[in-house]
Amino acid sequence: MQRDIFSEARGRTLGAFPEEKELQWKSPFYFIQGADPQFGLMKAWALGKWDNCDDEWEEEIRLTEQAVQAINKLNPKPKFFVLCGDLVHALPGTPWRANQTKDLKKVLEDIDKEIPLVFVSGNHDIGNVPTSEAIDEYCQTWGDDYFSFWVGGVLFLVLNSQLYVDSSKCLNLKQAQDKWLDTQLAMAKEKMCKHAIVFQHIPLFLKNVDEEDDYFNINKPVRLELMNKFTNAGIKAVFSGHYHRNAGGFYNNLDMVVSSAIGCQLGEDTHGLRIVVVTADKIIHRYYSLNKLSNEGIEKDLLDMIKQE
Numbered sequence: 001m002q003r004d005i006f007s008e009a010r011g012r013t014l015g016a017f018p019e020e021k022e023l024q025w026k027s028p029f030y031f032i033q034g035a036d037p038q039f040g041l042m043k044a045w046a047l048g049k050w051d052n053c054d055d056e057w058e059e060e061i062r063l064t065e066q067a068v069q070a071i072n073k074l075n076p077k078p079k080f081f082v083l084c085g086d087l088v089h090a091l092p093g094t095p096w097r098a099n100q101t102k103d104l105k106k107v108l109e110d111i112d113k114e115i116p117l118v119f120v121s122g123n124h125d126i127g128n129v130p131t132s133e134a135i136d137e138y139c140q141t142w143g144d145d146y147f148s149f150w151v152g153g154v155l156f157l158v159l160n161s162q163l164y165v166d167s168s169k170c171l172n173l174k175q176a177q178d179k180w181l182d183t184q185l186a187m188a189k190e191k192m193c194k195h196a197i198v199f200q201h202i203p204l205f206l207k208n209v210d211e212e213d214d215y216f217n218i219n220k221p222v223r224l225e226l227m228n229k230f231t232n233a234g235i236k237a238v239f240s241g242h243y244h245r246n247a248g249g250f251y252n253n254l255d256m257v258v259s260s261a262i263g264c265q266l267g268e269d270t271h272g273l274r275i276v277v278v279t280a281d282k283i284i285h286r287y288y289s290l291n292k293l294s295n296e297g298i299e300k301d302l303l304d305m306i307k308q309e
């Protein structure tokens with residue numbers, strides 16, 4: 001049976017990686033992280049307005065096509081391609097959302113069928129103040145909003161980070177995710193995974209753990225609670241987007257990685273993707289411009305990163 005590449009995440013896990021086959025460490029592998037294709041933001045940003053003027057997204061289509069083509073050419077193939085949120089710009093219930101979603105799916109359908117897609121919900125995908133209706137719509141369109149999966153002995157956790165920003169309209173859903181997360185983190189310890197890695201849209205912090213709250217990070221009390229939960233459970237890295245710039249830093253041994261966007265840039269970075277190599281001892285990552293990825297390839301870099309083991 002042909003699988004629906006947009007419905008891999010169901011029942012809080014990912015169909016592409018059956019757990020019973022993936023619990024054991026085998027050998028180094030790599031995956032691709034992208035963030036914020038956010039169809040429609042470039043037009044809205046150029047006009048200096050945020051909402052309801054995101055009626056064109058030709059440039060984002062072109063950039064995401066370039067990303068997909070670059071990924072398809074990679075040899076060896078990545079284990080998966082994770083998109084860390086803000087898939088489209090139009091918020092739930094706004095005019096251009098359905099068309100942006102349709103066009104993004106059309107571009108992503110061209111991904112090599114051996115490279116599973118992993119989707120993470122962003123604030124634009126479920127709303128800045130998410131409701132259970134908006135989260136339902138997201139799950140129908142892209143799969144579960146939080147889930148976990150194993151790849152070769154490594155546990156991956158996908159979180160709905162907007163529930164940590166504002167859960168005032170769906171408190172029960174936040175509580176359900178919290179409970180699930182605690183169970184997952186306890187399991188991570190117990191099953192002695194090689195590494196545990198988190199994907200979420202909103203960064204815990206942008207540069208250091210003590211920075212002030214702003215639009216682009218998680219507020220301090222929640223941030224510290226999560227950081228401590230993560231480090232206690234042995235989470236090694238958190239990959240995020242949302243900032244439309246590359247950033248990040250360490251907290252104890254936890255690497256907080258903030259990747260710039262496939263789509264609209266808000267800083268000096270290039271449209272790009274992050275390559276993440278997982279070895280027995282390390283998680284090594286590097287951000288590449290789409291142009292470099294499409295034109296030069298990264299075979300040699302991959303080998304070098306694996307050798308850092």
Ligand SMILES: [Zn+2]
Nearest residue numbers: 086122123242
């Ligand atoms: Zn965002």
